[in-house]
Amino acid sequence: MLLQTFRPKKKFEPGTMRYSLHKHAQASLNSGINLREVVKLPPGEDLTDWIAVHVVDFFNRINLIYGTITEYCTEETCPRMSGGPKFEYLWADGSKYKKPTPLPAPRYITLLMEWIEAQINNEDIFPAKTGKAPFLLSFALLWLFLHGLRISAVRVLLSGREKSVNFVPVCKKILTRLFRVFVHVYIHHFDRLVAIGAEAHVNTCYKHFYFFVNEFELVSRKEFEPLTELTRKLCDIDKMVRYR
Known part of the structure; x- marks a missing residue:
C-alpha cells in the first residue's frame, strides 16, 4: 500500500536519533496500547502543552489520511x-x-490545512520561548515522531510557553474542523480506504482522536452526529461517560 501525504511531512534519515525515536514510538503504538488511557493528562503536567502536542499530531495524521x-x-x-x-x-x-461559503471538498480541505498551519505558527496563539524541555514535551516529541513532525511545528512544542487566552478556543476550532475531514473521508471515500487496506489505520486514528477530544471536551457532541453509529461501534461509547 502506498501512502502519500496531502502536505509535506518531515522525514527521518536511517541511523539518526530521530529515526530511532520514530521506530521506537511506532513499536509502542503497535503493542496494543490503550487509547482511552493514553489520552489522559499525565500527573503534574500542563494541560496546555498536552493539547498543543495532540493538535499538531492530529494535524499531521489527518493530512496523511x-x-x-x-x-x-x-x-x-x-x-x-x-x-x-x-x-x-x-x-x-x-x-x-x-x-460562510460553500466550497468543493478538496478546496475546503486545502484551505483548512493552510489555516491550521498558520494558527500553529502564530506566536500570539502558540507562543514559544527558549527553555529546557520538560518531561511532557520530551514524551510528546517521541509520540509525534511516529508520524513525522513538521519542522515548522517543532517551535510550538518548546517549553516555557506563555499562555494565550485564544489558545483553547482556537484549538477547539482546529479539532472541530479536522473532525469534518474524518466525516467526509468516512462517508464519501470509505470504499477507497478499504481498497488500499487503510481502514484499520484510519479507525485507530479516529478512535485516538475521539477519546482525546472527549476527554477534554474539545469538540461539541453535536459535531459527531454524522458518524454516530460508527463512533458507537468503534469506540464502544455506551460504556463511556459522555461529556456534556
Missing part, C-alpha cells in the same frame, strides 16, 4: 464539503472568506 484519497476527492466527485446528504460544511476564515 486525506493523502490516501486525494485523487478520488475532486471538484467533480465532491462539489461540496459534505458528510452525506444531511451535513454540509461551509468555509469562513475571517479574511478572504468572511462569510
Whole structure:
C-alpha cells in the first residue's frame, strides 16, 4: 500500500536519533496500547502543552489520511464539503472568506490545512520561548515522531510557553474542523480506504482522536452526529461517560 501525504511531512534519515525515536514510538503504538488511557493528562503536567502536542499530531495524521484519497476527492466527485446528504460544511476564515461559503471538498480541505498551519505558527496563539524541555514535551516529541513532525511545528512544542487566552478556543476550532475531514473521508471515500487496506489505520486514528477530544471536551457532541453509529461501534461509547 502506498501512502502519500496531502502536505509535506518531515522525514527521518536511517541511523539518526530521530529515526530511532520514530521506530521506537511506532513499536509502542503497535503493542496494543490503550487509547482511552493514553489520552489522559499525565500527573503534574500542563494541560496546555498536552493539547498543543495532540493538535499538531492530529494535524499531521489527518493530512496523511486525506493523502490516501486525494485523487478520488475532486471538484467533480465532491462539489461540496459534505458528510452525506444531511451535513454540509461551509468555509469562513475571517479574511478572504468572511462569510460562510460553500466550497468543493478538496478546496475546503486545502484551505483548512493552510489555516491550521498558520494558527500553529502564530506566536500570539502558540507562543514559544527558549527553555529546557520538560518531561511532557520530551514524551510528546517521541509520540509525534511516529508520524513525522513538521519542522515548522517543532517551535510550538518548546517549553516555557506563555499562555494565550485564544489558545483553547482556537484549538477547539482546529479539532472541530479536522473532525469534518474524518466525516467526509468516512462517508464519501470509505470504499477507497478499504481498497488500499487503510481502514484499520484510519479507525485507530479516529478512535485516538475521539477519546482525546472527549476527554477534554474539545469538540461539541453535536459535531459527531454524522458518524454516530460508527463512533458507537468503534469506540464502544455506551460504556463511556459522555461529556456534556
